[in-house]
Amino acid sequence: MSELSKAIRELVEKHLPDDSHFLVDLKVEEVSGKTKVLILIDADQGVTIQACARVSRKVSEELEANEIIGDAYVLEVSSPGVDFPLSNMRQYQKNIGRELKLSLITGTDVVGKLLELDEEKNKVIGKEKGKRKEGDRRGTGFSFF
Structure with missing residues (x-):
């Protein structure tokens, strides 16, 4: 810096x-x-x-x-707009309960509601092609931090 x-x-x-x-x-x-x-x-x-x-x-x-x-x-x-990526834990915490688009390191985008968040895991209910799918993902799977 x-x-x-x-x-x-x-x-x-x-x-x-x-x-x-x-x-x-x-x-x-x-x-x-x-x-x-x-x-x-x-x-x-x-x-x-x-x-x-x-x-x-x-x-x-x-x-x-x-x-x-x-x-x-x-x-x-x-303030960051809705299209600005979340970049720190505090932003994720304030968005618990909201629907987010997550970009996975695989290049896939998942849309889902952020249910829980802690330092080690993040629980999201994701939607893919009209189906509801619950997933438990590790922080490395998302474009977190």
Whole structure:
């Protein structure tokens, strides 16, 4: 991780509204001569536009006050959309009971309801071609973590 990414990550974590909010992803890249910073945050009960705006405002204030990014930059703070893959245990936990599309390491996609989740196994009721099929899969079988 670059020093810039590390510094921005620390700012984001410092300015999250409360402990129910968490950082999902942070991307820093050069686009058309400007630094683009994309921050994705989530919360256990869902993230609001107000939370995104607050994080954006606070991070931007500190970036400018401390001259962390020297030139022009674009800052975007958002929540991950429904098409953004789940990437950490906290996201999976908040989606227990919801229907998910899982991409297996075999290349097969399975759609099913996430029933249980722990560090060692994940229980999903999957649907394949209109049939209901219950499966008990190990974490290595999914695109988890």
